[in-house]
Amino acid sequence: MNDSKAEAATLDNSAAPATVLEPTGALTVETVLSVHHWNEHLFSFKITRPASFRFRSGEFIMIGLQGDNGKPLLRAYSIASPSWAEEIEFLSIKVEDGPLTSKLQLIQPGDQIYLGRKPVGTLVxxxxxxxxxxxxxxxxxxxxxxxxxxxxxxxxxxxxxxxxxxxxxxxxxxxxxxxxxxxxxxxxxxxxxxxxxxxxxxxxxxxxxxxxxxxxxxxxxxxxxxxxxxxxxxxxxxxxxxxxxxxxxxxxxxxxxxxxxxxxxxxxxxxxxxxxxxxxx
The missing domain is CATH 3.40.50.80 (Nucleotide-binding domain of ferredoxin-NADP reductase (FNR) module)
Structure with missing residues (x-):
């Protein structure tokens, strides 16, 4: 399933974001550009990268969606793209009852997502x-x-x-x-x-x-x-x-x-x- 192009989705400008998010002091709001479902419990996706966002290859960052309480629901995700890439890519599991992943696995190109402003990590x-x-x-x-x-x-x-x-x-x-x-x-x-x-x-x-x-x-x-x-x-x-x-x-x-x-x-x-x-x- 690694090369299944039928599983991949790319940004369609006609697709409207499911939820309008607002940036905060710690979070920017980015757009989902593409999603690739490797199998029934594994997917990867790319989002826009802010011009000011800098990180060292191997670091992780907080990303998330709006929770049921209307507040950001965040988890730490390692960045899969290199530090020079114009887009930011992530690899994720799908957990049916996971607070975030149950929602995250449903994202589509055009949707909005929270991105932390401060990457950290020891895998550098x-x-x-x-x-x-x-x-x-x-x-x-x-x-x-x-x-x-x-x-x-x-x-x-x-x-x-x-x-x-x-x-x-x-x-x-x-x-x-x-x-x-x-x-x-x-x-x-x-x-x-x-x-x-x-x-x-x-x-x-x-x-x-x-x-x-x-x-x-x-x-x-x-x-x-x-x-x-x-x-x-x-x-x-x-x-x-x-x-x-x-x-x-x-x-x-x-x-x-x-x-x-x-x-x-x-x-x-x-x-x-x-x-x-x-x-x-």
Whole structure:
């Protein structure tokens, strides 16, 4: 379903916004430009970007809609587009009874949406010390910030190899699979670097696929390192890691890394690996 154009919607100027929103001191009001439904519980969408909006690739921002009480209903979402993009893209799950996602999954091009004015986050290169290999471990919609980072030219200047690992339950959950398998062919800024430096490792846990198992299993059995330069293990002397996914994944891999001598970093104190602790619902 990754290339199902029938699932995608683009902005129709004749479509009227469902609700008229008002900006606040902390929120701008943006327009939905396009929506793509990957499957029955996963979708992505693009919105307009304010001229004054600045962010570092990998950061997250508060977005939302008007709640039943008439006030903004907001959640933290990682930005999936690179910092240079003219539009802002997000990747979201669909939760039938989720306070926000139950409404958000129904948005159409032309609708309005709240966008926070202050992006933040730890999944940024500023929070890591220099290294040779950058591993981006994501599960589900935790892929989003890494879609931003792998299209940032600075990342390829900082690291010799960039490895993006996406763990999902079903093959149909591998959002953006075509773009990643092509190593970002056609990207206006990083096409040449990605072709040489980017490795995409999709893995599926509940269906047959060429790579199966959770990320920690791929690390332990060595499958992760096939085709990569360097040691067939995680090495704090050369490797840097970003984690974004389920709490269980973050906890398990963080514990594994710390057991190997990796130190968690932050914006104030860069180190060997970082975790994003913001969630949507």
């Amino acid at each position: 290169t500023d929070a890591l010390t220099p290294g040779k290999r950058l591993f981006l471990f994501g599960s589900g919609t935790g892929l989003a910030p890494f879609l931003s980072l792998i299209r940032d030219p600075d990342v390829y200047e900082m690291f010799e190899q960039v490895v993006i690992v996406h763990s999902v339950r079903r093959v149909a959950d591998l959002a953006f699979r075509q773009e990643l398998e092509s190593q970002l062919a056609g990207d206006p800024l990083v096409e040449d670097q990605a072709l040489v430096q980017l490795t995409y490792v999709p893995t599926v846990t509940r269906e047959e696929f060429h790579t199966t198992g959770r990320i920690n299993v791929l690390i332990e059995n060595g499958r992760l390192f096939e085709g990569l330069k360097g040691e067939a293990r995680m090495d704090p002397a050369t490797d840097r890691v970003m984690l974004c996914g389920s709490m269980a994944m973050n906890k398990d891999i963080a514990a594994m890394l710390e057991g190997l001598g990796f130190v968690e970093g932050s914006n104030n104190k860069p180190a060997d690996f970082v975790i994003e602790r913001a969630f949507v619902g």
